[in-house]
Amino acid sequence: xxxxxxxxxxxxxxxxxxxxxxxxxxxxxxxxxxxxxxxxxxxxxxxxxxxxxxxxxxxxxxxxxxxxxxxxxxxxxxxxxxxxxxxxxxxxxxxxxxxxxxxxxxxxxxxxxxxxxxxxxxxxxxxxxxxxxxxxxxxxxxxxxxxxxxxxxxxxxxxxxxxxxxxxxxxxxxxxxxxxxxxxxxxxxxxxxxxxxxxxxxxxxxxxxxxxxxxxxxxxxxxxxxxxxxxxxxxxxxxxxxxxxxxxxxxxxx
Ligand code: 13P
Numbered sequence: 682x683x684x685x686x687x688x689x690x691x692x693x694x695x696x697x698x699x700x701x702x703x704x705x706x707x708x709x710x711x712x713x714x715x716x717x718x719x720x721x722x723x724x725x726x727x728x729x730x731x732x733x734x735x736x737x738x739x740x741x742x743x744x745x746x747x748x749x750x751x752x753x754x755x756x757x758x759x760x761x762x763x764x765x766x767x768x769x770x771x772x773x774x775x776x777x778x779x780x781x782x783x784x785x786x787x788x789x790x791x792x793x794x795x796x797x798x799x800x801x802x803x804x805x806x807x808x809x810x811x812x813x814x815x816x817x818x819x820x821x822x823x824x825x826x827x828x829x830x831x832x833x834x835x836x837x838x839x840x841x842x843x844x845x846x847x848x849x850x851x852x853x854x855x856x857x858x859x860x861x862x863x864x865x866x867x868x869x870x871x872x873x874x875x876x877x878x879x880x881x882x883x884x885x886x887x888x889x890x891x892x893x894x895x896x897x898x899x900x901x902x903x904x905x906x907x908x909x910x911x912x913x914x915x916x917x918x919x920x921x922x923x924x925x926x927x928x929x930x931x932x933x934x935x
Contacts, residue, residue, distance in 0.1 A: 682719075682907060682908060682934065682935060684913065685888070685910075686889070686890075686891050686913040687719075687720065687721055687891075687913075688719075688720040688721065688891075688907060688913055688914045688915075688934055689720070689721045689723060689847060689891050689893060689913065689914035690720050690721070690722055690723070690914055690915050690917070690930060690931050690934055691722075691723035691724070691725060691746060691774070691808065691893065691914065691915065691916050691917065691921075692723070692724045692725060692917050692921025692922075692927050693725050693748060693776060693779070693895070693916055693917065693918050693921060694706075694724065694725060694726050694727060694748075694921060694922060695727075695748070695781070695918060696727060697727070697922055698726060698727065698730055698922070699729075699730075700729065700730050700733050703726050703727075703730035703733065703734050704730075704733055704734070704737055706724075706922070706923075706924060707724060707726075707734050707737050707738060707743065708737060709924030709928075710722075710724070710743060710924055710927060710928060711737070711738065711741050711743060713924055713928035714742065714743065714928050714931055714932075715741070715742070716742075717742055717931060717932075717935070718742065719935045720914070720931060720934055720935060721744065721914075722742055722743050722744065722931055723743070723744045723745070723746050723773075723774055724738075724743055724744075724745060724746065724921070725745075725746035725747060725748050725774070725776055726745075727748065728747065728748075728762055731745065731747065731767070731770040731772060732770050735770040735771050735772070744773050744774065745770065745771055745772050745773060745774075746772060746773065746774035746775060746776060746808065747762070747767050747772050747774075747775045747776070748775075748776045748779070749762075749775070749776065749777070749779075749782060750762055750763065750764050750767055750775050750777075750796060750799070750800065750805075751763050751764075751796070751799070752792060752795035752796045752798075752799050753799070754799070763799075764799050764800055764802070764803030764805055765803055767803075767805060768803055768804070768805070772805065773805065773806060774805065774806045774807075774808055774847070775796075775800050775805050775806070775807055775808065776807075776808045776810065776849075776916070777793050777796045777797055777800065777807045777808065777809050777810070777834075778790075778793035778796075778809055778810045778811070778830075778834055779810045779851070780810060780812055780851055780853045780856060781856075783810075784853075789833070790829070790830055790832075790833025790834045790836075791833060791836070793809060793833070793834040794833060794834050794835065794836040794837055794838075797809060797834065797835065797838060797842075797846065798837055798838065798842075801838070801842045801845065801846075806845050806846065806847060807846050807847070808846075808847040808848070808849050808893070808916065809834050809835065809846060809847070809848055809849070810848075810849045810851050810895070810916070811827050811830040811831060811834065811848065811849070811850060811851070811874075812827065812830075812850055812851040812852045812853050812856075812895075812896075813826045813827060813852055813853065813854075814853045814854060815853070815854035818852065818854065823852075823870065824870070824873050827850070827870065827873065827874065827877075828873075828877055831848075831874065831877050831878070831881065832877075832881060835881060840882050840883065840886045843878070843882050843886050843890060844886055844889045844890060846890065847890070847891045847892075847893060847914075848874060848890060848891070848892045848893065849892070849893040849894070849895050849916040850867070850870050850871060850874060850892060850893070850894055850895070851894075851895035851896050851916060852866075852870075852896050854896075855895075855896025855897050856895070856896050856897070856918065857897070857918060857919060858896075858897060859897050860896075860897060861896060861897040861898070861899075861902055861906075862894075862896060864905050864906060864909060867894050867906060867909060867912060868909040868910065868911055868912065871892050871894070871909065871911035871912055872910075872911050874892050874911070875887050875888075875890070875892065875911055878890055891913035891914055892911060892912065892913050892914075893912075893913060893914040893915055893916045894906055894912050894914075894915055894916070895915060895916030895917065895918065897919075898915045898916075898917045898920060898930060899920050899926065899930070900920070900926055900929035900930050900933055903915060903929075903930045903933040903934050904933045904934065907933075907934040914934075915930065915934070917930055
């Protein structure tokens with residue numbers, strides 16, 4: 682697939698995989714995906730598996746991401762993990778503002794913006810997630826909601842930082858439900874996201890930012906989704922938990 686931006690296919694393992702299970706998965710992926718250079722491949726295990734997975738993917742084409750981090754650098758923040766701590770395990774990316782954290786941990790756009798700035802300060806690339814609920818889509822508010830999430834979550838980023846930021850469009854109603862947005866719905870929102878980046882930053886910056894799609898991505902729908910002009914990768918949940926399905930998504934995206 683000849684794309685303007687290199688695809689980033691990422692697995693968000695969420696709260697799944699013990700260390701032993703994580704190693705099984707990543708060793709299988711390493712075998713299946715050896716030699717793949719056409720797309721960037723990323724795995725985002727839970728914090729507890731980062732150390733071992735980091736060692737297991739040394740000298741491979743698989744990169745490491747985390748699923749969250751603190752907006753603070755250090756101090757009395759019980760239960761939190763800082764950007765510098767992630768860097769110790771060669772983490773390069775961090776998912777921020779996933780809809781599950783927006784929903785269950787009540788993360789706000791302002792908090793996500795602080796985290797994005799802290800990630801950049803530590804040379805981590807944030808993957809900032811946005812997306813509407815079913816009620817918001819059905820009431821015709823998807824673009825309004827996503828526009829506000831972008832404006833709030835990207836507040837304060839320089840153009841240079843924006844270029845090193847990845848966005849993920851994840852319609853909440855398509856996550857873990859088996860319902861994928863139609864290819865047209867996805868492309869339309871991705872084009873809207875890019876127009877919004879033009880107005881928040883500029884044309885050149887907007888052209889360089891990778892915008893992933895997430896929500897029931899499977900081997901069977903990956904090729905069509907990834908072929909859309911403004912879709913620059915996938916953030917995969919359930920199908921990232923098995924060697925076969927995740928490696929097929931990667932291969933079908935090439
Ligand atoms: P599913 O692929 O399980 O729908 O999850 C998508 C997601 O939330 C990835 O971050």
